[in-house]
Amino acid sequence: MKHLVLISSDILNVPEDVAGALKPLAEVTYVKAPYDDLLARASALLVGGEKVDSGFLERAPKLGIAARFGVGYDAVDVEACSKRRVYATHTPDVLSGAVADQTWALILGFMRRIPEADRNVRESWAKKDRRMPFGWDMEGKTLGVLGLGRIGSQVVRRAQGFDVELVYNDVVRKPDMEKRYGVRYLGFDDLMRSSDILSLHVPLLPSTKGIIGEKALSMMKPSAIVVNTSRGPVIEEKALYKALTEERIRGAALDVFEQEPTPLDNPLLKLDNVVLTPHSASATWETRRKMAEMAVSNIKAYLEGRRPPNVVPEQSGLTF
Numbered sequence: 442m443k444h445l446v447l448i449s450s451d452i453l454n455v456p457e458d459v460a461g462a463l464k465p466l467a468e469v470t471y472v473k474a475p476y477d478d479l480l481a482r483a484s485a486l487l488v489g490g491e492k493v494d495s496g497f498l499e500r501a502p503k504l505g506i507a508a509r510f511g512v513g514y515d516a517v518d519v520e521a522c523s524k525r526r527v528y529a530t531h532t533p534d535v536l537s538g539a540v541a542d543q544t545w546a547l548i549l550g551f552m553r554r555i556p557e558a559d560r561n562v563r564e565s566w567a568k569k570d571r572r573m574p575f576g577w578d579m580e581g582k583t584l585g586v587l588g589l590g591r592i593g594s595q596v597v598r599r600a601q602g603f604d605v606e607l608v609y610n611d612v613v614r615k616p617d618m619e620k621r622y623g624v625r626y627l628g629f630d631d632l633m634r635s636s637d638i639l640s641l642h643v644p645l646l647p648s649t650k651g652i653i654g655e656k657a658l659s660m661m662k663p664s665a666i667v668v669n670t671s672r673g674p675v676i677e678e679k680a681l682y683k684a685l686t687e688e689r690i691r692g693a694a695l696d697v698f699e700q701e702p703t704p705l706d707n708p709l710l711k712l713d714n715v716v717l718t719p720h721s722a723s724a725t726w727e728t729r730r731k732m733a734e735m736a737v738s739n740i741k742a743y744l745e746g747r748r749p750p751n752v753v754p755e756q757s758g759l760t761f
């Protein structure tokens with residue numbers, strides 16, 4: 442019987458011509474949750490935002506690969522996958538540039554108050570209610586990067602044209618990056634104390650969950666902003682809201698949230714000193730296509746009996 446490949450349709454943009462590469466090997470179906478009846482027959486799944494945990498895997502006895510459409514795989518229980526001899530793959534590198542671009546869009550969007558300026562032109566400039574929203578220069582500011590990996594390093598690469606001081610913290614030091622981009626290593630607390638702009642580029646792990654909470658926020662400058670294009674739960678939203686409303690920090694620019702989609706009654710949505718985007722940092726036509734191609738190539742390799750090229754690091758020694 443032909444393999445069945447499921448493509449979760451909460452993934453925005455897996456073009457049919459890209460998925461078509463699987464057609465000679467399998468029946469390919471776009472699915473919307475709940476899709477348990479099909480899951481029971483599926484050999485491969487192109488995973489969007491859904492949680493792939495042991496309960497999910499139990500409902501998928503034939504599954505051999507869970508191919509994440511994205512670099513982050515915190516929603517995939519890799520240990521449970523390995524136990525069931527299911528490959529977990531992801532799409533590293535191809536989205537780093539797009540995410541770094543959006544990080545800069547958020548930084549500049551906040552610093553130059555683009556959302557408010559846009560609203561002013563549409564709603565009140567012509568009525569002489571100009572209320573010109575003044576912003577802040579980048580020149581002389583310190584950009585602090587938490588996590589100097591694939592995406593963090595692209596952010597500091599893009600910073601070379603701005604007159605900013607670059608500092609970072611990571612679990613491992615990156616002497617090559619320090620040399621290449623003039624970025625200085627600091628301990629975590631010092632990174633909090635020195636950053637005018639703190640940009641987060643860590644994966645969501647038990648050690649990073651809530652790392653930007655009350656304590657970290659209390660160390661930051663009153664003029665600082667925090668930018669998050671990594672994972673929502675890295676920031677404790679309640680503590681962030683408190684710091685913002687008490688003016689202990691200047692602002693935030695967020696692409697990711699503790700809960701997604703973030704509810705309309707999230708109090709952060711009411712604040713003017715917050716710029717928001719809907720987890721869209723990788724959402725460009727070019728990048729989403731590259732992500733789709735990479736995820737599809739992982740599934741194709743599996744169906745052809747090869748080891749998928751982008752297996753997550755925790756499965757690096759394993760072949761199923």
Ligand code: 8YV
Pocket residue numbers: 452488489490510511512513514536720721722723724
């Ligand atoms: C995607 C992401 O928006 O790469 C990731 O880990 O979070 C984003 O690029 C997401 O994976 C789409 O499902």
